[in-house]
Amino acid sequence: MSRWEPNARGRLAAAALELYSERGYEQTAVAEIAKHAGLTERTFFNHYADKREVLFATADEFRDRFVGAVSDALKSVAPIDALAAGLEAIAEMLTEQRDFVRSRQAVIMLNPELQERDLIKLASTSAALAETLRQHGIAEPEASLAAESGIALFKVSFHRWIATKEEHELSLFMREALDALKSVTAGKGARSVT
Template sequence: MGRWEPNARERLETAALELYSDRGYEQTTVAEIATCAGLTERTFFRHYADKREVLFANSGEFQELFVRAVAEALTSAAPIDALAAGLDAISEMLAGQRDFVRARQAVIMANPELQERDLIKTAAISAALADTLRRHGITEPAASLAAEAGIAVFKVGFQRWIVADEDHDLSRVMRESLDELKAVTAGGQDAT
């Protein structure tokens, strides 16, 4: 095995997800992930701190994209519309990855430790969104409420997207979920 293998991160992520799906997260070791990817354990640890992080490798990029899209939209849009722009941006990021995301989510939902890590990452995104809203003049509690609402819309839309039998556009599902929230907060029961 060469020291600088091409696509090491992608190979490790793919191998980990395969093994976690087939054998379970707890039963899979870093050594097995590295071997399955055709790499060494040392290479694994160059890219990831532990075997949990291989499933959350893109969460920093995800958060940065979401927050940046919201911040850019806040220059000309209301907070809820800025959050919609953020949801559109992350929907684009996930486009074409539905099968991978679906398998990843199944692994996370089967393990309390991974569920906890997922909740921590989601809380960090919410905090970053609230901070961005505050920096753009949105006061409390509106900034925190809007950020949490954006996360709630993401969670509901994401869940609808991964369990649907048909392959729907994630952006459309997110917009529909946001419309449902707007309808409920306006006093209606649903957007239909």
């Protein structure tokens, strides 16, 4: 096997996801992932700290895009509209990786440890959003409420997008969720009759 292989990181991620989907996360070893990708275990550990991180390798990029877009938008729009800009930025990122993201989420939903890790990553993003809002002059508790609302909007939209069989854009679900939140906070939300 040669010392250098093109796109080793991507090949490892694809191999891991394929094996996790077929065998299960717990039943898949790093050695199997590396072999399936045509690489060595050492190469795997040059790219990922452990087999869990294959699924969360883009978490920092997700946070940075979300927070960066919100920060840029806060210079000219209200906080809720800045959150919408952040949601659009991450919708674009995830839509580009649609098949991988959907398969990844299916693996995560079958494993409590991975679900916990996913929630920790989202909490980190929420904290970064709140800090950015505070830096732009948004006081507490508004900054934290807005940040948590942004994460809630993402989670609801993302799960609807994952669940649909149709090829809708994630941004459509995000805009619908944002409109619903605005409606609820304005007192115009739909009420169920019990």
